[in-house]
Amino acid sequence: MNKVPKVAAPSVRHIRRWPASLAVVAVLVLQLIVPTEIAALPRWIMPALGTALLLPLVWTNPFKLQRDEPWLRWVELVLLAVLVLVNALYLTGLIFYLGSGEANDGMILVKAALLIWVTNVVAFAVWYWEVDRGGPFARAPEHEREVERADLLFPQMTVDLPGWERWLPGFTDYLFVAFTAATAFSPTDTMPLTARVKALMTIQSAISLLTIAVVAARAVNVL
Template sequence: MLALQLAVPADILNAPRWILPACGAALLVPLVWANPFHLRRDEPWLRWVALALLAVMILVNAIYLTGLIVYLTTGNANNGAVLVRAALLIWVTNVVAFAVGYWEIDRGGPFARAPEHEREMERPDLLFPQMTADIPGWEGWLPGFTDYLFVAFTAATAFSPTDTMPLTARVKTQMGIQSSISFLTIAVVAARAVNVL
């Protein structure tokens, strides 16, 4: 996500592009230090750092989207390639950031969900189809990152949940914010970019 944010065209935001991703990278250091290869340590402060990093990433992406909308409304947006590139980077960052968000929040986070830690999970925030049907071979199934990435992708393309339902207010709020960012990126920015091209 940090690399995607650095790749947003400089025309979009009139500020040094490295500042916002650098803030996110600074928050990433304690997470990598504590669990460099595998989730072995569960520290409550680390979870808060991870959630703060996620909030920074989403906020930075929203700032880039705001900069793109301002760029469109000032009448300088005559380069369709810049608009399409910026919109695509913002949209992909939106999907990845919220996938990490769902992965980090659902059932207390990845450490709590890992069966090898034998820790009691919190109640589910997302209801996956595998949890509702008694299908042979799916007993004890737990979602992985790919499942959360799929949830984020479908929420960003359909602007609503598809097969996986949000159960808690915090995930419903997340999904609403994600769909709004995606809708603005596609409807406002992409439509203008197609007109320019």
């Protein structure tokens, strides 16, 4: 009697922290090159705060999410809120700089608008990654923890396709959501489900719209 060969189950995708940490480092580096014309705070404040946050995060979970530290997650969310606030202050300073009549250097305007826009995308990508279904640790399948309801509905969650049965969103997926929200000013293929993510996406789209419509348009005219 022939034995039926066993079909191996799809491997579980482990959620890793280092892509999000790397994105935060990139944003903090951008804070060091913010043009002085729009700098609302000393340039060292945000990199110092980010470094203070990244050190314990990297120490507890350098590559894989093995230790749950809820207080660190809340600290990261607070830092993200501060980062978004500072970025909004930079945008406000840039708008006032445009209205002062001294904005005659198109390269400064383009550089400032690009830094604000990139910071906006990365900051909200990390925010979506941290809040969706209770955070990356709660989403990790190897941890016996009750997962909260989904905040974002990804296309892979709505179809039954071979090879996608145990799919989990990674940081790149949340980065794509933030990028599309910043370019289309609305959800595209991934739908926000909860009020908190809808509020976050509204704020992100508003910052992006102001940056592109007001600042970038003026910069092109100057150039």
